[in-house]
Amino acid sequence: MGHDHDDHGHQDHHDDQPHDHHHGHDHHDGEPDNHLTPIEARVRALETILTDKGLIDPAAIDAIVDTYQNEVGPRNGAAVVARSWVDPDYAAWLASDATAAIESMGFAGRQGEHMQAVFNTAEVHNLVVCTLCSCYPWSVLGLPPVWYKSPPYRSRAVIEPRAVLSEFGLTLPESTAVRVWDSTAELRYLVIPMRPDGTDGWSEDDAMIGTALATAPGTAGAESMVDAS
Amino acid sequence: MNGPHDVGGMMGFGPIDPEPDEPYFHATWEQRVLGMTLCAGALGHWNLDESRHARENRHPADYYQSSYYEIWQKGLERLLVRHGVVTDDELAAGRSLTPGPESKRILTADRVPITLRRGGPVERPATTQARFAPGDRVATKVLNPHTHTRLPRYARGKVGVVERVHGCHVFPDSNAHGHGENPQWLYNVCFDGRELWGADAEAGLSVSIDAWEPYLDPV
Numbered sequence: 352m353g354h355d356h357d358d359h360g361h362q363d364h365h366d367d368q369p370h371d372h373h374h375g376h377d378h379h380d381g382e383p384d385n386h387l388t389p390i391e392a393r394v395r396a397l398e399t400i401l402t403d404k405g406l407i408d409p410a411a412i413d414a415i416v417d418t419y420q421n422e423v424g425p426r427n428g429a430a431v432v433a434r435s436w437v438d439p440d441y442a443a444w445l446a447s448d449a450t451a452a453i454e455s456m457g458f459a460g461r462q463g464e465h466m467q468a469v470f471n472t473a474e475v476h477n478l479v480v481c482t483l484c485s486c487y488p489w490s491v492l493g494l495p496p497v498w499y500k501s502p503p504y505r506s507r508a509v510i511e512p513r514a515v516l517s518e519f520g521l522t523l524p525e526s527t528a529v530r531v532w533d534s535t536a537e538l539r540y541l542v543i544p545m546r547p548d549g550t551d552g553w554s555e556d557d558a559m560i561g562t563a564l565a566t567a568p569g570t571a572g573a574e575s576m577v578d579a580s
Numbered sequence: 581m582n583g584p585h586d587v588g589g590m591m592g593f594g595p596i597d598p599e600p601d602e603p604y605f606h607a608t609w610e611q612r613v614l615g616m617t618l619c620a621g622a623l624g625h626w627n628l629d630e631s632r633h634a635r636e637n638r639h640p641a642d643y644y645q646s647s648y649y650e651i652w653q654k655g656l657e658r659l660l661v662r663h664g665v666v667t668d669d670e671l672a673a674g675r676s677l678t679p680g681p682e683s684k685r686i687l688t689a690d691r692v693p694i695t696l697r698r699g700g701p702v703e704r705p706a707t708t709q710a711r712f713a714p715g716d717r718v719a720t721k722v723l724n725p726h727t728h729t730r731l732p733r734y735a736r737g738k739v740g741v742v743e744r745v746h747g748c749h750v751f752p753d754s755n756a757h758g759h760g761e762n763p764q765w766l767y768n769v770c771f772d773g774r775e776l777w778g779a780d781a782e783a784g785l786s787v788s789i790d791a792w793e794p795y796l797d798p799v
Contacts, residue, residue, distance in 0.1 A: 390609060390650055390653070391607070391608075391609045392674070393653060394609040394612050394613055394616075394653055395609070395612070395674075396671065396674035396675070397616065397653070397656070397657065397660075397666075397671070398612055398616055399674065399675060399676070400666055400670050400671070400674070400675060400676045401616065401619075401620065401660075401665075401666070401680075403675065403676035403680075404665075404666075404676050404679065404680025405680060405683075405686070406619075406620070406623060406665065406680050406681075406683055406686060407616060407619040407620065407686065407687070408619070408686060408687065408688050408689055410688075410689035411615065411619050411687045411688055411689045411691070411692050412611070412612060412615025412616060412619060413615070413689065414689045414692035414693070415614065415615040415618050415619070415692055415696070416605075416611040416614065416615055418692065418693070418696055419604060419614070420604055420605070420611075423696075424604075459697060459699070460696050460697040460698060460699040461696045461697075461699040461700065462699070463699065464699040464700060464701040464702065465701065465702070465703060465746070465749075467744075480588075482586065482587055482588030482732050482734075483585055483586055483588075483636070483730060483732060484585060484632060484635070484636070485648070490699075493604065494604050494614075496598065496599070496602050497599060497602065497606075497648065498596050498597060498598040498599070500648045501593075501596075501648070502587050502590070502593040502644065503593040503594050503595060503596050503597065504596050505587045505588065506587040506588060506589065506590040506591065506593050507593070507596070509588045509589060509734065509776070509787050510588070510589045510734075510776075510777055510781075510782075511782055512782065512785065513782050513785075514782075515596060518595060518596050519596070519598070525783060525784070526784075527784065528784035528785070528786065529782065529784055529785050529786070530770075530786050530787075530788070531785070531786070531787040531788070532788055533588065533732065533735075533787060533788065533789045533790075534790070535730045535731070535732060535789045535790045535791070536730060536746070536749060536752075536766055536790035536791075536792070537702045537749060537750075538746055538766075538768070538790050
């Protein structure tokens with residue numbers, strides 16, 4: 352679903368249909384802009400209606416988008432993970448009261464009001480899903496990626512998580528149990544991956560750089576991306 | 581309701597297909613839908629649970645053919661019409677035809693940081709004793725309400741173990757329909773994979789849900 356046509360934006364549209372693009376700017380002043388796709392027109396219409404009624408402030412929308420585009424993202428979660436790796440007391444706090452432990456690092460708010468940290472071990476690998484919608488810990492990981500919100504992941508994560516993980520490049524040994532957390536309420540789960548081998552003596556900053564790199568999908572770090580969801 | 585959103589265990593949707601270096605948004609209109617949904621929610625006409633139900637209560641063919649933010653747009657339109665904020669005629673015309681309701685709760689740009697930071701906590705003071713404790717075996721009820729519920733179909737009528745008591749939380753099954761927050765004890769309940777999926781379940785699998793007390797019976 353994430354790659355269907357309507358998910359693509361202006362940029363793809365321009366690239367695919369340069370003639371339409373130019374035509375769209377040839378119309379006479381005052382004519383409706385027929386360059387918009389149906390969903391673009393529908394969304395713009397609703398924003399116009401609500402703005403005309405004085406019920407929404409378009410600048411507030413800009414501020415919300417800016418927050419989730421530029422401020423709240425997976426670097427927050429990476430910082431939490433890194434501290435838990437270098438500070439056993441912090442890891443213990445995270446295990447007993449994740450909401451407070453995470454808030455102490457400055458990360459709180461919408462879709463992170465009630466947090467629980469779950470820790471990967473050699474015996475148990477954790478996987479987080481929301482089968483019913485798209486619940487995701489925004490405050491530490493930002494807005495969820497399309498694959499997390501889409502039916503393939505949501506349907507399969509609870510019934511064949513090993514197969515799902517293998518599609519992300521992670522094949523677990525049979526001896527490792529899989530624990531899936533379906534976020535059916537307002538608890539938001541953050542998986543704390545195992546500290547990578549060979550990082551003893553690394554500082555919190557070193558470790559954080561490592562976790563940030565590991566969030567890139569489609570690479571050797573894909574394992575940690577799923578872990579962190 | 582047994583809606584199209586409740587996909588846990590369904591088959592046929594294909595591979596996960598993550599997008600490398602995925603942006604947060606794939607188009608400007610997606611940004612506007614997210615922002616409008618949060619701004620309109622701040623007006624206070626509905627709550628999170630009603631909003632979720634509005635997105636989920638769709639014809640399955642429409643739900644599966646719509647992208648994520650299209651579902652948000654359609655859900656938002658429905659909520660605005662239901663609560664008399666916007667009319668169907670206005671949506672068809674693409675412009676405002678009547679003055680909107682007065683509102684003192686308009687989210688302005690300067691209030692965005694504090695509003696997002698505050699979020700919407702749903703834990704409430706307990707007025708009863710929790711019926712279950714960690715380690716208790718419980719059975720989920722077999723429920724098929726036409727109304728909103730957060731008990732997924734795959735986890736109904738199953739026996740699991742309480743792992744954690746999360747406190748008293750707003751009960752979506754009530755709150756989504758204007759029947760009040762009706763806070764209930766919330767538990768993490770863990771099921772063996774074979775209990776959910778039978779003998780062919782993946783080895784070493786366990787799955788947990790967060791379940792409100794009214795979903796559970798003692799075993």
